[in-house]
Amino acid sequence: MVEQFSSTQPIYMQLVQRVCRQIVRNEVQPGEKLPSVRDLAVQFGVNPNTVQRVNMELERMGIIESRRGQGMFVTEDQPRLIMMREQLKEELVTRFADEMRDVGFTDEEIVASVRSHLEKSPDQ
Amino acid sequence: MTGQPNSADAVVVFEGVGKKFIGRTAVSNMSFTIPKGQIIGVIGINGSGKSTVLKLMAGLQKPSGGRVLVNGQTANRLSCRDVAFLPEQDVFYSAHTVRRTLDFYRVMFQDFNIAKALSIAESFELDLDQRIAKLSKGNRARLKIVLALSRQTPLVVMDEPLSGLDPLVRESIIKSLIANVDMERQTLVMSTHEVGEIEPLLDKVMLIHEGEVRGYEAVEDIQSEYGIGLVSWMRELSGERRRDGI
Structure with missing residues (x-):
């Protein structure tokens, strides 16, 4: 299904947040390979150039890593992932x-x- | 982000292009470039000149003034070698089957990739032995998409590929565009009224109003600078002129 996006923020930023949340929820594991740019584009219903942008941003943030010729992988850098989880908590509480x-x-x-x-x- | 005219990175260049038909001006003094490897949406109300602009860049119309370059060459009837054009109307032989139509395109265009055509047709669940006359409207629209996406041209131009189709057909077509346009080698220019629906698909958007380019920006910039979507952007830009009374 084509995803819904808000028009008030660039789509690539919305996707960056979506991927970060998937990682925090453990839907994607540290060290796991991400789908190809084309597959992600089809899955999200967005332009492949936008997915490139998302990957560049996540790589710059140190959340994912490219391995030459193999594609993109979620980092196994635990301190970085813990920091991301803390940042997300801080953001939600602040809001x-x-x-x-x-x-x-x-x-x-x-x-x-x-x-x-x-x-x-209570939490289930 | 609009970018200076830089022919090396551009697949389409318009330089002061005008197009007059008897008794009316469809396009006046248009200059812009379309960069390679992007998806560009052309939006505007009916009669704004969108179709004329698309036909000019496909070499199907001759400008009355100025110049249109496609892939570095002046656009003309031979541009069909560099441009796959999806027309708004249906242009099939209704007695042909789907398979025969694909074969016809393979013979017509050297760059037509029949394997890709068969694979896209399969993804749409098109019956190859069905006659065109028996196809539903949605499937005729899908077949046009198959024909345009199977050509390996640097420029693909689609005039209203989503018009008059139900939401599920539109969604399947949008997915197919994402999956099959070769962004490393191709640029897609498409006109549409389904502005909200294709917003996630576009790199840039061009608003045409009364035969002029009223706005041409990266979609990302519209969202981050103005914090609005394309529909509001379109409304603002086409409304301004009316308030000025011009």
Whole structure:
């Protein structure tokens, strides 16, 4: 199925975030080979040039590595992957906290509501 | 990002191109270049001059003024060697079968890759023994895609390949474009009204309005600089002129 994209951010950035999340969720393992540019393009429903761009960006970030003649692989650099996971956590918490403060909840209310929400809906 | 006219990296160059038909000007004073290895969308309302621009770059129309270069050569009837053109209308012999149509193209065009044609036809589940007259509208559209994508030309031009088709047929065609355009050797220029749907497919987009290029930008720049999608961009650019009263 063709993926849905928001029009307010370049598609390559949205795909970079999508791949990072797949790695954090362990859907793609460290050291695993990524599909070819063409296959990813068909899978995401985007231009192959956009996928090239995504790979370049992920490589620059140290998340994936190219092995000559073999394609692209997820890095096995654990500290880098842990850092990415921490960054994602920081981003999500910041967005949530900013929104809660923006509408006027106090920090105590925020912490209390998060705790009670988590207790009411335990992780499976 | 629009880039200076640099013929070495360009597959199409328009230099001050105009096209007049009896009693009306379809295209006036157009200059732009189309870089190699990209997918370019040409958008604009009906009657804006999109089709004329595509026919000019396929060598199917002669400019009234200025010059059109395709792959470094002046565009003319012989440009069909360098350009695969998908017309908006159907141009099949309705008595032919799908297989016979593919054979006909193989004979017509030296660069026609019959193995690729058969493989794309298979991916669309086209019945090779079916007569064109019996094909559904969606399958006639798919067959046109097979014919255009199986040619190994540096330029592929498609006039409204998605027009009037249901969402599933459109999706299968878009997937086939991604899978089969050879981005290392080919450039695809396509006109369409399905602006939102092809946005993820495009490197650059050209907005034509009243016979002029009103905007020509990398889709990525439109999204990151303006934070809007193509539909809003198109609306803004074609609305401005009207407010000026010109």
